[in-house]
Amino acid sequence: MSDDFKRLAAERAAEDVKPGMKLGIGTGSTAEHFVRALGARVRAGLDVVGVPTSERTRELAEAEGIKLATLEELPELDLTIDGADEIDPALTLVKGGGGALLREKIVAAASLSMIVIADESKLVECLGAFPLPIEVNPFGLGATTKAVEACFARNGLQGKLVLRGGAEHPFVTDGGHYILDAHLGRIADAARLAHDLVAIPGVVEHGLFLGLAAKAYVAGKQGVTVVEPAK
């Protein structure tokens, strides 16, 4: 069911794509539905160019016949369409469940607008039930982990940090980094936490997306709802 909702949201977003657009293309199962819907439109004659946010998305988009470019070739994009792990009423997001948060954030920030696509299970009142992904440089992992824990304590947060994939076979991002998943439960002040995390040497990026999403297409039993940031 949830996958059907993801597809519905993705297909709605694909209708927003206009000829000539430069697109950021997200990562994850919802974004994959979007790539397939976009591929169908491209094969029907739509002329667009996309910048993928992961190697996985690049492979699928190529297979779908979507023209691709890099941010070196296209430093400014019209629209990014991507999934999310959590969406709060201000449209602050937790992203990175699929491990692509760094490229996803770079691409979204290079876009004039971002649309989030999701099934209704992703809507939350407060972020934090989904573990917050923090992308870190493998060098100095122990010191970075300690600094991140100290940052949580300063922010009044308690929680476990888990190296994704485990110490034996850590998950490695497309950029060659590791991911620490922070089980925080509740993030009351996402802006403060975001600010403090990026100040830690060794933290490459985190999965809090603030002020990037313009709207979300959220699908559920009632169909697709347009969610805009609460004022």
Ligand SMILES: O=C(CO)[C@H](O)[C@H](O)COP(=O)(O)O
């Ligand atoms: O941030 C992401 C990948 O890094 C995804 O957008 C997020 O994990 C949602 O995934 P899905 O659409 O599979 O539920």
